[in-house]
Amino acid sequence: MSYILAVDPSINSCGYAVFENNQISPILYNIISSKSLNTQDFEYIAKSRAMFEKVRTIQSQFKDCKIILEVPEYRKSAYIARESDAIVKLSFVCGMISSLENVHHYTPSQWKGQVPKEVMRKRLANYITDIDIMHIKQHDVVDAIGLGYYYITKLSKEV
Secondary structure, three states: OOEEEEOOOOOOOOEEEEEEEEOOOOOOOEEEEEOOOOOOOOOOOHHHHHHHHHHHHHHHHHEEEEEEEOOOOHHHHHHHHHHHHHHHHHHHHHHHHOOOOEEEEEEEEHHHHOOOOOHHHHHHHHOOOOOOOOOOOOOHHHHHHHHHHHHHHHHHHHH
């Protein structure tokens, strides 16, 4: 049995979804939050470490677990994020998660293009009908489900 752990990372919260045997519906999905940390200096480093540890723990719970990780891309539309150091911080957490075994990387444009979040949510609700995607509040979780769905359907086309 193999598993896929799709991760939509951020410094404050990571959405994740676990898929079993390339099934299009996740068996587990949730949010990882770092808001409980009480740090002052280099706060993003401590938060990144916490995210890394939690992702590593989830991966270790599933045998032969492959991580599908969304990574940032530098685009014109990311100017504000670059200027606020958000991309630097996100890259830091992605780098830590990338140090785990069996990690595959996709940028947002690779797996969803320029589709707005709500359009992606509606599409996923049409494809995955055994969970109520429209009522999942955290967009990071919906993106993790979408990333995992993309990876699984991409694999089935290659076989």
